[in-house]
Amino acid sequence: xxxNDTPDExxxxxEARAWLEKNARPRTSMTPTISGEDLTPEIVxxxxxWQKKKAEAGWACITxxxxxxGRGATPIQNAIWGQEQANFETPPDVFSIGIGMCGPTILTHxxxxxxxxxxxxxxxxEEIWCQLFSEPSAGSxxxxxxxxxxxxxxxxxxxxxxxxxxxxxxxxxxxxxxxxDAAVAKHAGLTFFVVNMHSPxxxxxxxxxxxxxxxxxxxxxxxxxxxDDQRISGVGNGWAxxxxxxxNERMSIGSGxxxxxxxxxxxxxxxxxxxxxxxxxxxxxxxxxxEFVVKARGLKYTSLRTLSALSQGKTPGPExxxxxxxxxxxxxxxxSFAMEMAGTSSALRGEAAPAAAAWQERYLSLPGLRIAxxxxxxxxxxxxxxxxxxxxxxxxxxxxxxxxxxxGPPKA
Amino acid sequence: MxxxxxxxQKLLQQTARDYLAEHSPLSTCREILESDQPYAAALxxxxxxxxxxxxxxxxxxxxxxxxxxxxxxxxxxxGRALAPIPFGxxxxxxxxxxxxxxxxxxxxxxxxxxxSGSAIGTFALTExxxxxxxxxxxxxxxxGKLSGLKSPVADGDVASLAIVxxxxxxxxxxxxxxxxxxxIERKPLESFDPSRSQATIRFDGARCEPLAGADAAAIARLLxxxxxxxxxxxxxxxDRALEITRAFIVGxxxxxxxxxxxxxxxxxxxxxxxxxxxxxxxxxxxxxxxxNDDAELSVAACLARIAAADAFExxxxxxxxxxxxxxxxxxxxxxxxxxRAKQLAGLLGTPKYWxxxxxxxxxxxxxxxxxxxxxxxxxxxx
Numbered sequence: 070x071x072x073n074d075t076p077d078e079x080x081x082x083x084e085a086r087a088w089l090e091k092n093a094r095p096r097t098s099m100t101p102t103i104s105g106e107d108l109t110p111e112i113v114x115x116x117x118x119w120q121k122k123k124a125e126a127g128w129a130c131i132t133x134x135x136x137x138x139g140r141g142a143t144p145i146q147n148a149i150w151g152q153e154q155a156n157f158e159t160p161p162d163v164f165s166i167g168i169g170m171c172g173p174t175i176l177t178h179x180x181x182x183x184x185x186x187x188x189x190x191x192x193x194x195e196e197i198w199c200q201l202f203s204e205p206s207a208g209s210x211x212x213x214x215x216x217x218x219x220x221x222x223x224x225x226x227x228x229x230x231x232x233x234x235x236x237x238x239x240x241x242x243x244x245x246x247x248x249x250d251a252a253v254a255k256h257a258g259l260t261f262f263v264v265n266m267h268s269p270x271x272x273x274x275x276x277x278x279x280x281x282x283x284x285x286x287x288x289x290x291x292x293x294x295x296x297d298d299q300r301i302s303g304v305g306n307g308w309a310x311x312x313x314x315x316x317n318e319r320m321s322i323g324s325g326x327x328x329x330x331x332x333x334x335x336x337x338x339x340x341x342x343x344x345x346x347x348x349x350x351x352x353x354x355x356x357x358x359x360e361f362v363v364k365a366r367g368l369k370y371t372s373l374r375t376l377s378a379l380s381q382g383k384t385p386g387p388e389x390x391x392x393x394x395x396x397x398x399x400x401x402x403x404x405s406f407a408m409e410m411a412g413t414s415s416a417l418r419g420e421a422a423p424a425a426a427a428w429q430e431r432y433l434s435l436p437g438l439r440i441a442x443x444x445x446x447x448x449x450x451x452x453x454x455x456x457x458x459x460x461x462x463x464x465x466x467x468x469x470x471x472x473x474x475x476x477g478p479p480k481a
Numbered sequence: 482m483x484x485x486x487x488x489x490q491k492l493l494q495q496t497a498r499d500y501l502a503e504h505s506p507l508s509t510c511r512e513i514l515e516s517d518q519p520y521a522a523a524l525x526x527x528x529x530x531x532x533x534x535x536x537x538x539x540x541x542x543x544x545x546x547x548x549x550x551x552x553x554x555x556x557x558x559x560g561r562a563l564a565p566i567p568f569g570x571x572x573x574x575x576x577x578x579x580x581x582x583x584x585x586x587x588x589x590x591x592x593x594x595x596x597s598g599s600a601i602g603t604f605a606l607t608e609x610x611x612x613x614x615x616x617x618x619x620x621x622x623x624x625g626k627l628s629g630l631k632s633p634v635a636d637g638d639v640a641s642l643a644i645v646x647x648x649x650x651x652x653x654x655x656x657x658x659x660x661x662x663x664x665i666e667r668k669p670l671e672s673f674d675p676s677r678s679q680a681t682i683r684f685d686g687a688r689c690e691p692l693a694g695a696d697a698a699a700i701a702r703l704l705x706x707x708x709x710x711x712x713x714x715x716x717x718x719x720d721r722a723l724e725i726t727r728a729f730i731v732g733x734x735x736x737x738x739x740x741x742x743x744x745x746x747x748x749x750x751x752x753x754x755x756x757x758x759x760x761x762x763x764x765x766x767x768x769x770x771x772x773n774d775d776a777e778l779s780v781a782a783c784l785a786r787i788a789a790a791d792a793f794e795x796x797x798x799x800x801x802x803x804x805x806x807x808x809x810x811x812x813x814x815x816x817x818x819x820x821r822a823k824q825l826a827g828l829l830g831t832p833k834y835w836x837x838x839x840x841x842x843x844x845x846x847x848x849x850x851x852x853x854x855x856x857x858x859x860x861x862x863x
Contacts, residue, residue: 070550070769071483078482145482335843349844352837359836362843363787367759370484370766377484391755446744452754453747457727460742 074149081146085153088126093157108163108284113197113239115160120194130168130192133176137188144379148372166235167191167198171244174314178261178302187242187263196241199266200318201231201288202311206476208233208440209447211246211315212255212308213466213474216290218247218262225249225262225300227270227293233441237273237286240266244314245295246307251472258471259307263299270294280433316389318442330431331365331403334358337428341410348410357406364399368392387455394448397439404432484765486550493547494554500531501562507814510676513565514817519639519669519678525566525598533559534572535596537580542592549706549772553713553764560717563821565676567601567636569714569828573707575602578644578655582692582699587657591642603640604707605631605682615697620647620684626664627656627689630681635828637680638669645689646700655695655703662688674820704829705782709767712789715825716764719757719793722818726750726800733805746803753796760788780846783839790826790835797822 074082123129124138132147133139142150172191175183190196207214216229227247237243243264250258264271270293275283302310335358338348348354371392407428408415415425439445453459466474486494505524513521528534536552538544545551552572559568576595579587579602594600608619608631620629627647634643643658660667664687672679695703727750730741740746767785770778797819801808808815826832 070486070765070772072766072769072773072775074482148482332843335840335847339844349840355840356833356836359783359787359839362839363763363784363791364759366766366784367763367788370762371758373482373484374762374765376482380483381485388758391758394751395755395759446748449748449751450744452751457747457750457754459727459731459747459750460739462744463738463742 078145078149082149082153085128085150088128089153089157092122092126093159096156096158108161108236108239112161113163116163117194117197119160120164120192124193129194130172133172133188133192137176137184138192139188144376148376163197163236163239164191164194166200167196170200170314170317171198171242173317174244174261174310175263175301177313178310182298183263183301197236197239199234199237199240199243200314201234201237201243201245201264202314203233204230205232209444211311212259213471214246214248214259216245216247217251218249218260218295220249220297221294223297224294225297227262227264227290227295229290231288231290232276232285234273234286234288235284237266237288238275242266243288244301246311248471249304249307252470253305254468255466255471255474256308257305259311260304261301261307261310262295263301264293264295265299268293268295278434278437280430282434315443316387330427331361331399334361334403334407337407338410341412343410354410361399361403361406364395368396368399387451390443390448390451393438393442394445394452397435398445400431401435401439404428404435408432484769486554490550490554493551494558497531497533497555497558498561500527501558501564505562505564507563507817510563510565510817511814514674514676520567520636521565524564525601528559528564528566528568529596529598532596533568534576534598535592536572538576538592538596542588543596544592545596549710550768553710553768553771556710556713557717560714560825561721563676563718563721563817567603567639567677569707569711569825570604570635571595571602571640573710574604574703574829575640575642575644577706578604578692578695578703579657581703582655582695583657584693587690587692591657594641600641601636601639602642602644603634603636605634605637605643605645607631607633615646615653615700618646618648618653620645622647622649622654622656622689622691625688625690626686627658627684628686630683632681633670633679634682636678637682638667638678643682644692645684647689649691653697653700655692655700656689657692658684658687658689664688672824674824676817676821677824702779705778706771707829708782708786708835709764709771709778711825711829712760712764712767712785715789715793715822716757716760718818718821718825719760719789719796722793722796722800722822723750723753723757725814725818726796726803730803740803749799750803753792753799756788756792756795760785760792763788779842780839783835783842786829786835787832787839790822790832793822794826 120129127140128150131140131142131150132144135141168191172188175187191198202211204214204216216227216231218225218227229247234243243266245262245264246259247262248258249260270291272289272291274287276285276287277283278285338354338358341348343351343354375388408425411425415429418429419426443451450462454461504527505521509521509524532545533555535544536547536555537549540546579591583591591600595602608629620627620631627645629647631645637643641660643660645656645658646653647656664685666683666685668681670679670681730746731739733740763781763784767778767781769775770781797815800818801815804813804815807813
């Protein structure tokens with residue numbers, strides 16, 4: 070066990086830091102920027118420019134293969150890069166879905182031609198990607214999705230609706246899972262595609278969230294045609310491909326939980342008073358913050374353990390679900406607590422409540438993170454069933470052809 | 482960077498697990514719990530033959546000369562087995578105190594005996610119920626003689642030497658006391674976890690020797706080291722409790738299906754698993770800091786201690802609940818874990834103590850970073 074860099078790792082870190090020092094400003098606040106919200110053209114431009122700069126210097130998607138424009142770096146090197154980049158101010162990231170989920174899925178399941186076609190432009194930031202999975206009636210039960218694709222010659226014709234699609238309005242490409250056979254059991258009838266978001270028949274409508282952000286969209290498909298060479302993996306193999314995306318999604322959401330921000334609570338309590346005394350002298354306040362920090366640090370060290378497993382050639386298992394489950398609940402509780410510490414002034418928002426503003430923003434955005442990429446309840450099922458080997462839930466749709474699965478209460 | 486134990490360390494752990502499976506099944510813990518014996522003497526002797534008590538004692542003093550990562554693995558297995566032996570107080574505290582602060586003569590006199598298991602060490606800090614500050618210690622030393630009452634002292638009835646916190650000329654320090662000497666009166670006390678014994682020790686002009694440099698700060702550091710090793714013991718216990726509970730809820734049928742198929746149970750099992758993993762990750766980090774004597778130990782020890790005590794206790798509470806009525810019987814083993822979790826949580830200061838300490842230490846780190854930044858800024862301006 071060794072927490073220190075090896076000489077090679079230290080050299081890599083120095084190289085990364087030197088490049089960042091030349092190309093970015095040091096970070097002044099630990100409070101993370103929430104990505105994917107309010108994507109003005111200006112923000113998109115900044116984000117693309119930063120991605121291009123990194124790609125040209127070999128610092129974009131560094132674990133991806135060299136032949137597609139990556140660096141062929143190890144997971145440990147990637148973590149070092151992440152640690153170093155976190156010390157610098159960088160533009161909001163519009164590539165988190167493309168790089169965190171779409172890219173890894175194509176690299177795992179795509180053909181060499183498909184990789185060559187999409188991965189290089191993903192790395193350079195020329196093309197932005199989104200994920201078209203959830204539907205109004207298929208969230209936790211994702212495999213119950215109904216958007217259909219029917220083969221016509223060398224093309225597939227897609228009809229239906231997707232929802233909760235982050236950044237759809239600025240994307241070139243999306244990964245899409247649809248039903249290609251309703252006569253077989255639900256998981257067996259799915260197929261995975263890449264769709265051009267400018268295709269005729271696609272309509273995008275923004276959704277306003279509880280924090281007034283418009284990160285999400287509804288995406289409607291009316292006779293949208295997708296060439297068969299944009300199919301990823303075999304017809305009917307869409308579920309297996311989707312699982313790759315989802316595992317990457319949970320890892321990428323979980324690792325971005327802003328663990329450092331939790332420790333800001335230690336400084337935050339110095340600024341506030343309780344009954345005329347500094348809040349930092351209140352034992353209950355101290356103990357609550359200690360409990361938050363213990364969890365946050367535990368998550369941080371868990372991600373390092375995962376990294377060690379990766380570098381030993383092991384694949385991270387369903388344990389990745391833990392970081393999102395624990396992290397999202399932790400952040401929500403911490404934000405609630407910070408607002409409580411701010412006292413009655415937590416009734417104000419934004420500029421009017423400077424002390425608690427960042428925590429309020431988090432309090433309003435966290436319910437979304439507890440749902441995105443698998444709800445708490447789905448993640449607990451995954452841990453219980455895959456890690457602890459407990460029995461699966463009874464499923465009323467088991468063994469039924471998809472078309473025969475009940476979709477609502479029986480008609481009177 | 483490598484954040485895992487080595488293959489050699491894992492092999493040592495497996496050897497310990499195999500040995501304890503044979504020599505310390507849960508019936509051994511129960512035997513001590515139900516009898517008047519204070520600890521499992523044969524197991525204590527066997528453990529010494531395996532080299533566990535002397536794990537971090539150098540070979541020149543009869544130890545195995547391993548490092549603290551190896552000892553952490555052993556502590557984990559001792560915890561998994563609920564081994565009814567005075568391991569923590571003797572190995573994590575008394576032995577560490579002598580290794581770090583003992584003179585050459587003190588080391589030669591005690592380390593070989595501690596390594597061979599012929600001596601049992603303990604730590605006498607507490608004097609009365611409640612959360613007591615180190616300044617509140619009333620035991621006192623004058624002219625090499627110790628007086629005062631310590632209660633409870635874990636294994637105080639069977640220990641052959643005690644490391645005692647006392648004041649001399651107003652300054653707190655640690656003193657080594659041979660409990661076979663004169664001026665010592667001990668009385669076994671009824672224990673909340675009778676698989677581990679407790680006693681009160683009255684010192685009345687007992688001969689004692691100071692441990693060099695063991696001031697209040699050194700005592701805190703000693704507690705940090707013991708807390709990390711205890712965290713491994715607690716995580717071992719938590720893992721075992723979760724495994725036993727898992728087997729039970731899968732085998733127990735109600736309403737025509739295993740009770741484990743109910744989300745009300747499986748989701749709480751998932752939460753417990755997360756709690757234990759968080760504790761394990763914190764403990765790994767702390768073990769690294771301990772083994773490398775890194776400055777991070779002061780924060781890492783608090784993290785490991787708080788998380789492990791909490792995970793063990795929560796797991797044993799749910800263990801009884803998920804077993805239903807039988808979990809509440811004397812016959813089932815659930816209460817062995819339930820008692821041990823609470824006993825270990827109170828040893829070396831409760832979670833409340835460690836949480837406050839964590840905030841103190843994080844504030845110190847934060848202020849140091851700010852001060853450093855201001856200084857750098859000033860230098861730049863100049």
